[in-house]
Amino acid sequence: MTAALIKRILYYIATVTSVAIVFLASVLPQGAVFVLAAALLMNLSLETTLLKRSGMIAATAATGGVLLWLGCVLAPYFPAQLIFIALVTAVCAYTGTQNSRYAYPLFIVNFLALISLHSGEPALQTMLSVFAAAALVIAAQIVLLPFFNRDEYQRSIKRVLQRMSRLSTNIFTCMLSPDYADSVYLYERRVHKQKIKCLNQMHLLARRELAVRHAHIQVCGMQTLFEIILDLGQLRRRVTDHATFALCAKELRRLAVDINNLLTAMALNQRESLQLNLAALQRSIHEFEDTFEHVLKVAAPEPLVFILFTGALKALLGHCREMAGVAPAAQGLEA
Amino acid sequence: MMKPWQRYEWRHTLACSLAVIAASLCAAYFDFANMFWAVFAAVVVVQTSRGTPVHQGLSALFMVLIGVIAGYGLSQNLEMAEMISVSQLMLLMGSVMLMLRLPASYQKILEWVVPSIALLAAVVWPAADEMQLAQRLMMLMLGGVLGMSCNILVLSMQPYAEFRQGMLPILQALIDYSSAVTMHVLKEEKNTQAMDQAVNRLERVLRSHRNEYPEWVFEAGFNRNLRSSFRYVLIQMERITESFFSLDYHVRQTMEPEMLADFAPHLSLVCTRNAELLQVMRGFFAGERITLNQENFTSDITDVHNSLRNLLPGSLELLDMSPDYVNIAALARDVIDIRELLLQLLAGLPIDELAVTE
Numbered sequence: 001m002t003a004a005l006i007k008r009i010l011y012y013i014a015t016v017t018s019v020a021i022v023f024l025a026s027v028l029p030q031g032a033v034f035v036l037a038a039a040l041l042m043n044l045s046l047e048t049t050l051l052k053r054s055g056m057i058a059a060t061a062a063t064g065g066v067l068l069w070l071g072c073v074l075a076p077y078f079p080a081q082l083i084f085i086a087l088v089t090a091v092c093a094y095t096g097t098q099n100s101r102y103a104y105p106l107f108i109v110n111f112l113a114l115i116s117l118h119s120g121e122p123a124l125q126t127m128l129s130v131f132a133a134a135a136l137v138i139a140a141q142i143v144l145l146p147f148f149n150r151d152e153y154q155r156s157i158k159r160v161l162q163r164m165s166r167l168s169t170n171i172f173t174c175m176l177s178p179d180y181a182d183s184v185y186l187y188e189r190r191v192h193k194q195k196i197k198c199l200n201q202m203h204l205l206a207r208r209e210l211a212v213r214h215a216h217i218q219v220c221g222m223q224t225l226f227e228i229i230l231d232l233g234q235l236r237r238r239v240t241d242h243a244t245f246a247l248c249a250k251e252l253r254r255l256a257v258d259i260n261n262l263l264t265a266m267a268l269n270q271r272e273s274l275q276l277n278l279a280a281l282q283r284s285i286h287e288f289e290d291t292f293e294h295v296l297k298v299a300a301p302e303p304l305v306f307i308l309f310t311g312a313l314k315a316l317l318g319h320c321r322e323m324a325g326v327a328p329a330a331q332g333l334e335a
Numbered sequence: 336m337m338k339p340w341q342r343y344e345w346r347h348t349l350a351c352s353l354a355v356i357a358a359s360l361c362a363a364y365f366d367f368a369n370m371f372w373a374v375f376a377a378v379v380v381v382q383t384s385r386g387t388p389v390h391q392g393l394s395a396l397f398m399v400l401i402g403v404i405a406g407y408g409l410s411q412n413l414e415m416a417e418m419i420s421v422s423q424l425m426l427l428m429g430s431v432m433l434m435l436r437l438p439a440s441y442q443k444i445l446e447w448v449v450p451s452i453a454l455l456a457a458v459v460w461p462a463a464d465e466m467q468l469a470q471r472l473m474m475l476m477l478g479g480v481l482g483m484s485c486n487i488l489v490l491s492m493q494p495y496a497e498f499r500q501g502m503l504p505i506l507q508a509l510i511d512y513s514s515a516v517t518m519h520v521l522k523e524e525k526n527t528q529a530m531d532q533a534v535n536r537l538e539r540v541l542r543s544h545r546n547e548y549p550e551w552v553f554e555a556g557f558n559r560n561l562r563s564s565f566r567y568v569l570i571q572m573e574r575i576t577e578s579f580f581s582l583d584y585h586v587r588q589t590m591e592p593e594m595l596a597d598f599a600p601h602l603s604l605v606c607t608r609n610a611e612l613l614q615v616m617r618g619f620f621a622g623e624r625i626t627l628n629q630e631n632f633t634s635d636i637t638d639v640h641n642s643l644r645n646l647l648p649g650s651l652e653l654l655d656m657s658p659d660y661v662n663i664a665a666l667a668r669d670v671i672d673i674r675e676l677l678l679q680l681l682a683g684l685p686i687d688e689l690a691v692t693e
Contacts, residue, residue, distance in 0.1 A: 008431075009431055012427050012430045012431060013427060016423040016424075016426055016427050017423070019423065020419045020420060020423050023419060023459075024415065024419060031459065032456075032459035032460055035419075035455055035459050036452060036455055036456060036459065039426050039448075039451065039452060039455055040448070040452065042430065043430055043444070043448055078363065082355075082356060082359045082360070085355055085359065085374065086352045086355045086356050086359075087352075089351045089352055089354075089355045089378060090348045090349075090351060090352040092351075093347055093348045093350075093351035093352070093381075094344055094345070094347075094348040096441070097343065097344040097347050097348070098344060100440070100441055100543070103441035104441060104444050104445075107382065107441075107445065110378060111375075111378070111452070114371060114374055114375055114378060115371070117359070117370045117371040117374055118371040118460065184570065185566055185570065188570050188573060189553050191573075192550075192553065192573055193553075195541070195573075196541060196542065196543075196550070199538050199541055199542050200542055202538075203538070203542060223534075224584065224587075226580070227580045227581060227583055227584035228584055230577045230580045230581055230584075231580075231581040231584055231585075231665070233577060234577065234578065234581055234668075234669075234672070237574055237672075238668075238672070304664065304668075305668070307661065307664070308661065308664060308665045308668060311658070311661035311662070311665060312665075315584075
């Protein structure tokens with residue numbers, strides 16, 4: 001559990017509790033709209049800075065509230081209300097497909113406008129309930145999510161590395177599974193999903209890094225790491241006879257485990273574990289080189305691709321060392 | 336080229352609006368008091384991706400129905416304070432699950448949020464008795480069916496055209512990246528700004544920021560007749576993009592200028608020809624007339640091999656003497672791989688119908 005996770009969970013608990021208390025105390029005449037609006041708005045916390053987050057919540061609530069008010073005003077004239085709701089839905093749907101980042105806020109706006117169809121809602125009070133819900137959510141964000149960017153930035157780094165670890169595991173699984181050639185689609189789909197998740201996490205990291213005013217150091221490092229992992233993955237396609245992997249299955253399995261351990265240690269930022277894992281990966285690379293010298297160079301139809309693979313492994317090791325700030329000489333565990 | 340009304344965003348907009356209108360009119364005819372529930376269900380079930388609208392629509396409708404029934408169950412057995420506590424707890428769980436998956440796609444967000452909202456709505460607007468609950472459920476199902484019908488009739492009209500349209504941004508991004516690499520390797524003063532922009536564009540397309548990438552082909556339950564061919568093309572494209580990412584890594588490595596000077600012209604020529612093949616593919620997917628010249632696409636690869644033979648040591652053992660040797664071999668291999676994959680993909684496309692030979 002990181003600080004960011006604990007804070008987020010506390011924020012959710014406090015927000016839902018406050019909403020329940022306000023609703024049960026019946027301070028607001030339109031409690032139902034208040035509860036629903038707060039429930040939707042509290043999940044709108046993807047933006048980076050407090051100002052942006054508050055702005056997004058306020059803008060969503062203001063648009064939704066005004067549309068809800070208009071819908072309620074038009075309620076006595078059913079055809080006009082119908083056209084109005086259809087238009088709001090159309091605009092929200094179109095804008096949401098144009099920019100997926102705003103799809104959820106637009107869904108909230110659309111949903112709030114739909115509430116006007118619920119019979120017997122007074123116009124002004126419903127709008128004020130939406131504003132009250134937004135005020136509560138913004139207040140909860142201000143009080144309960146201090147140092148949001150700093151915490152989320154650290155969490156983003158961890159998440160990117162965890163995703164990279166899963167990506168590399170999936171890539172090695174392709175090489176190690178005997179049925180890969182028969183079920184290429186199945187395995188490639190898994191790799192594709194992990195790649196997209198990595199890219200999404202890296203994008204989020206870039207946004208967070210910009211917000212905490214770091215000079216894109218981590219993002220560049222992660223980008224290079226991502227490219228090296230994909231470079232490693234080229235082997236699964238370059239080796240035309242999949243049975244070749246059986247010749248070095250033990251070494252590949254060990255490499256997969258060591259890379260996974262190393263990336264996990266980097267995610268957890270454990271210094272001692274990092275050094276041990278770097279040394280372990282280096283040993284595994286040496287073992288793979290030995291197998292190449294004695295087996296693959298003779299038996300594999302395309303020995304060059306294994307040299308390129310070894311080059312990528314060494315690049316991965318070097319880059320991880322650089323990112324972790326561990327000098328090769330300082331390790332003392334060189335094979 | 337697709338006409339504006341054939342584009343996904345317009346058809347999705349049309350499907351959503353029609354679903355709302357149809358659900359409102361039907362609810363007005365059958366049960367005016369429960370109109371909100373019909374329209375709510377209609378709006379929720381049309382918020383699907385392109386691949387499997389029925390499957391996603393049904394699961395969304397099912398979750399909404401469960402939420403409303405659970406809300407009724409709570410309202411019949413508990414006091415208001417307990418009801419609100421339980422429903423807020425459900426909302427809390429949904430939000431925490433969502434938070435653990437961030438950044439989630441829009442569909443995933445709705446998957447976690449909408450059932451909680453349906454439950455909350457059923458709690459704060461409780462049905463008085465079983466009869467009212469039954470009417471509410473009927474309206475939800477009516478709205479859901481109408482929403483899904485609109486989605487099927489309007490949205491999944493032309494999966495082939497959708498797929499073709501979806502391939503254009505990724506191909507354009509790869510063409511731009513090829514041009515940036517060509518410029519980069521030929522310039523003596525290395526400036527990676529153009530490559531950074533091109534690779535960012537490529538990543539943005541892959542992330543499907545504006546639904547640009549036809550990722551919906553990978554969804555479980557996608558049209559059986561189309562999926563094998565679509566997925567073949569997409570997997571080949573995945574392999575090509577992976578090779579591009581690998582190329583991006585190798586091309587950014589610092590190498591001895593003398594070594595690169597001999598190799599760069601050959602490398603840039605292969606990249607240019609690769610971009611030409613990508614252009615041909617882009618033309619095919621855009622439905623444009625394609626001009627095929629009679630050039631063969633192997634002579635430049637032979638030149639790269641010859642250049643490598645002069646640059647690199649003859650024996651494999653000596654290749655890892657210098658990181659530059661390995662890097663240059665990897666660079667060459669990446670561009671050759673891209674060429675092979677492009678030729679394989681082009682060979683599988685029915686390109687002859689659009690082709691004009693020079």
